[in-house]
Amino acid sequence: MNLVYFCKMYRFQMTDKLLNEPWLTWAIQIQAIAQNGLAYCQNVYDIERYEQLRDIAVEMLSYKTAIPQDKVKNLFCNEQGYQTPKVDTRAAIFKDDKILLVQESDGLWSLPGGWCDVLESIDSNTVKETREEAGLDINTKFIIAIHDQHKRNYPPFAYAVLKTFVMCELIDGEFQPNSETIASDWFALDELPPMAEEKNTPSQVELCFQAHHSKHWVTQFD
Incomplete structure (x- = not known):
């Protein structure tokens, strides 16, 4: 939590x-x-x-x-079993050199994503969360970075989180209001809106832009 x-x-x-x-x-x-x-x-x-x-x-x-x-x-203290980091996936989707962000009810914006559910992989969870939060169908391409939430994001959680940023390719789709997000839009790097920084910071979004522009990206990890 x-x-x-x-x-x-x-x-x-x-x-x-x-x-x-x-x-x-x-x-x-x-x-x-x-x-x-x-x-x-x-x-x-x-x-x-x-x-x-x-x-x-x-x-x-x-x-x-x-x-x-x-x-x-x-x-x-409500969990059982050996305590390991939770996995969070975030989709980086580009169009016309702009990145897709979704807006939550508190007005802050983030890359589409969320906890990796049971029976989901990083690939399938990224696709599922993007469809649920942004109404878009995508293909995953490669992992941009895997970040330790405690080192990169604020505020800290009461457990370890590995945040996985995934480069994705847009297929089609259209945003529909849902229980998690109220809007979506495309943003250039120099016009980013207020971010939900526990989910992704401006520097993490900038890293996604760097990966988008790179011809030979190497996955970064903490």
């Missing part, structure tokens, strides 16, 4: 200073250690210890944000 969205749900202001405090990284790390331990541990005493670690992570976040512990636990 996006930590800023999480805190807004409970009317808590997550400031830049707070987001940069080490305790937040510590809470995330403790939660990951606990979840991984619970995924594999068989010893009843070790299971208790990992559950205690998870409770400590919850207490840290609750103490700093004043959000009730049961709410934190439901949203921050």
Whole structure:
């Protein structure tokens, strides 16, 4: 979950200073250690210890944000199995040297995309998300970059995310309003609108333009 969205749900202001405090990284790390331990541990005493670690992570976040512990636990510690990064796909689609962006209900813009669903690959998820958010049919061409969300985007999430930017070729289609986006448009690099930077930053969009203009692009990754 996006930590800023999480805190807004409970009317808590997550400031830049707070987001940069080490305790937040510590809470995330403790939660990951606990979840991984619970995924594999068989010893009843070790299971208790990992559950205690998870409770400590919850207490840290609750103490700093004043959000009730049961709410934190439901949203921050609600997954099972070995904790690994989530995968997010973003489609870079060009026409007349302009890139396609979609607008969300908050007025901010992003490349079409989203979480890679179960049973979807990077290829199929990119195609699916573009059809759902932009109403367009596309072919995927190559991966532009794979970015660590914590290193590149703001605000941070409470888990690791690998953001995959995919160069795509437009086939056809037309935008239709939907539950996720309210508009779409084509933008030149020097006229980008306000961006949803947790999804993609202006520099990431610029990277897509560089890949579009390159004859021999090499995938970048963190």
